[in-house]
Amino acid sequence: MPHEFKTVCVVGLGYIGLPTAATLASAGFAVKGADVDPDIVDELNEGRAHFPEPDLDMLVRGAVNSGRLEALSEPQPADAFVITVPTPIREDKSPDMSFVEAATRSVAPILEPGNLVILESTSPVGATDNMAAIIREVRPDLVEDDTLQVAVAYCPERILPGQMVRELVQNDRIVGGLTAADAERARDLYQSFVRGEIHLTDAKTAELVKLIENAYRDVNIAFANEVANIGEAHRLNPWEAIDLANRHPRVNILNPGPGVGGHCIAVDPWFLISADGELTGLMAEARRVNDGRPETVIAKIRSASAERGSRKVACLGLAFKPNVDDLRESPAVDIAIGLAAEGFEVCAVEPHVNALPEKLWRHDNIRLAGFDEAMAKSDIVVLLVGHKAFVKRKGDVGDKVVIDAVGLWREPSRAA
Ligand SMILES: NC(=O)c1ccc[n+]([C@@H]2O[C@H](COP(=O)([O-])OP(=O)(O)OC[C@H]3O[C@@H](n4cnc5c(N)ncnc54)[C@H](O)[C@@H]3O)[C@@H](O)[C@H]2O)c1
The missing domain is CATH 3.40.50.720 (NAD(P)-binding Rossmann-like Domain)
Structure with missing residues (x-):
C-alpha cells in the first residue's frame, strides 16, 4: 500500500x-x-x-x-x-x-x-x-x-x-x-x-462546504416550490411555466414537489441557521417554504374532497424520494398522517415496502394497498413520489380526481 x-x-x-x-x-x-x-x-x-x-x-x-x-x-x-x-x-x-x-x-x-x-x-x-x-x-x-x-x-x-x-x-x-x-x-x-479529485483546505472551510452544498439545494428546491405555490394560486400549471422558463439559456428551475425529506437537505441548513440567524434569512425562508408544502398538498386534497363529496384518498408513494424504500423524514408520510388525522380513508401505495412503519399503521384509517386495490377503493388520487413504478399508471386511474404533487403525470408542455 x-x-x-x-x-x-x-x-x-x-x-x-x-x-x-x-x-x-x-x-x-x-x-x-x-x-x-x-x-x-x-x-x-x-x-x-x-x-x-x-x-x-x-x-x-x-x-x-x-x-x-x-x-x-x-x-x-x-x-x-x-x-x-x-x-x-x-x-x-x-x-x-x-x-x-x-x-x-x-x-x-x-x-x-x-x-x-x-x-x-x-x-x-x-x-x-x-x-x-x-x-x-x-x-x-x-x-x-x-x-x-x-x-x-x-x-x-x-x-x-x-x-x-x-x-x-x-x-x-x-x-x-x-x-x-x-x-x-x-x-x-x-x-x-x-x-x-481530493481538494485540500482547512477544517472549518470543509465543514462549511458540506453545509452550503445542501443549503444550496434546499434554497433552489424552495424556489421551485414557491413557483408551484404561485402557479396553483392562479390555477396555472407550474410545470408548464417552469418548462418554458427553462428554455432561457441561463435558467434552470428545479422540480417542485410535496416538500423536502430525508435527513440531509432538510436538516443541514439548520446547522447554519441556528449558528448565524441574522445572516441566514434566505436559508430560513427556504426551510419555511419547503416545510409548508405538505400542508399545501393537504389543502388541495381537502378542496378536491369537498367538490367530489368523498374522503377516500389513494396516496401514491411514501418514500422521501423516488425509487428508494426509505420512509424516514418523508413529506409523503406527513401528508398521509395529516389526512388520517382529518378522518380521510387513506390507501397508501408504496411498492418499495412490505409493511407500514408504526407511525402510519397505528392510524386505523391508513392501510398499505397495491395500486389496483387503492384505485378500487378511492375517489381521489394523490401522486406524492415519482417512483418509476407509477410512470405508466396514469391511464389506470379512471375518472378519479388526480392531484399530482410531483409532476410525474403532467401533460407534455406546450414548449416540448
Ligand atoms: N446517510 C446519508 O446519505 C449521508 C450522506 C452524507 C452525510 N451523512 C452524514 O453522515 C453522518 C452519519 O450518517 P448515517 O446516515 O451513516 O447515520 P446512521 O444513523 O445510519 O449511522 C450512524 C451509526 O452510528 C452509531 N453510533 C452512534 N453513536 C455511536 C458511538 N458513540 N460510537 C459508535 N457508534 C455510534 C449508530 O448506532 C449508527 O449505527 C451524519 O452526520 C449524516 O448527516 C449522511
Whole structure:
C-alpha cells in the first residue's frame, strides 16, 4: 500500500460508516468497525449489510471473509480513525453533537502519537476544533509545545443512497485539516481508494462546504416550490411555466414537489441557521417554504374532497424520494398522517415496502394497498413520489380526481 496507514477504525457503522469500512477493507486496510448497536455488529460479522444498498452486501461479505473487516462494540487501536456517527438536529433545530462527542471520548483513550482522526459526520462549523479540544482534554500527554501529536481533519461525505458503493470511490473529496500537514495526512488515507479529485483546505472551510452544498439545494428546491405555490394560486400549471422558463439559456428551475425529506437537505441548513440567524434569512425562508408544502398538498386534497363529496384518498408513494424504500423524514408520510388525522380513508401505495412503519399503521384509517386495490377503493388520487413504478399508471386511474404533487403525470408542455 502506497501510504503509512495499515489499520483503520471506523466509528459508527450506519449508512456512511458501513460502506466506508467495507471500501477501506477492500482497498487493503485492516479495518475495525465500532458501533454501539449490537445487532449491527453481529450482522456485519456474519458478512451482511444491515440496510439494502446495491453491491454493499457483496462488498461487506468479501471484506469480512478476507479477514480485513471486523465489527466490535468499542473502538480499537488503529493508525487512523474515521468518525461517522449521527448528527441530528434537536427539537429547537440546534445541532445535536452528543454522538460526535461520545465517539471522540471513546477514541481519545486509545490514541497514540502519530495517529490520524477524521470526522466525516455533517457538522457545524467549528466541530473539528471541538473534537481536537476534547482529545486535548482527555489526553494532555498527547500535547507537546501546545501541538497535538495526533492529526485531526474533517472530510464530509457526499454519497447518494442507491449509488453509495460507486460514489465512495468516484466522487471528489474535500479534506480540511486543522493544520496543512493534517490535511495532507488525511489525503494520504483517501487517495488509497478515491478515484475522484481530493481538494485540500482547512477544517472549518470543509465543514462549511458540506453545509452550503445542501443549503444550496434546499434554497433552489424552495424556489421551485414557491413557483408551484404561485402557479396553483392562479390555477396555472407550474410545470408548464417552469418548462418554458427553462428554455432561457441561463435558467434552470428545479422540480417542485410535496416538500423536502430525508435527513440531509432538510436538516443541514439548520446547522447554519441556528449558528448565524441574522445572516441566514434566505436559508430560513427556504426551510419555511419547503416545510409548508405538505400542508399545501393537504389543502388541495381537502378542496378536491369537498367538490367530489368523498374522503377516500389513494396516496401514491411514501418514500422521501423516488425509487428508494426509505420512509424516514418523508413529506409523503406527513401528508398521509395529516389526512388520517382529518378522518380521510387513506390507501397508501408504496411498492418499495412490505409493511407500514408504526407511525402510519397505528392510524386505523391508513392501510398499505397495491395500486389496483387503492384505485378500487378511492375517489381521489394523490401522486406524492415519482417512483418509476407509477410512470405508466396514469391511464389506470379512471375518472378519479388526480392531484399530482410531483409532476410525474403532467401533460407534455406546450414548449416540448
Ligand atoms: N446517510 C446519508 O446519505 C449521508 C450522506 C452524507 C452525510 N451523512 C452524514 O453522515 C453522518 C452519519 O450518517 P448515517 O446516515 O451513516 O447515520 P446512521 O444513523 O445510519 O449511522 C450512524 C451509526 O452510528 C452509531 N453510533 C452512534 N453513536 C455511536 C458511538 N458513540 N460510537 C459508535 N457508534 C455510534 C449508530 O448506532 C449508527 O449505527 C451524519 O452526520 C449524516 O448527516 C449522511
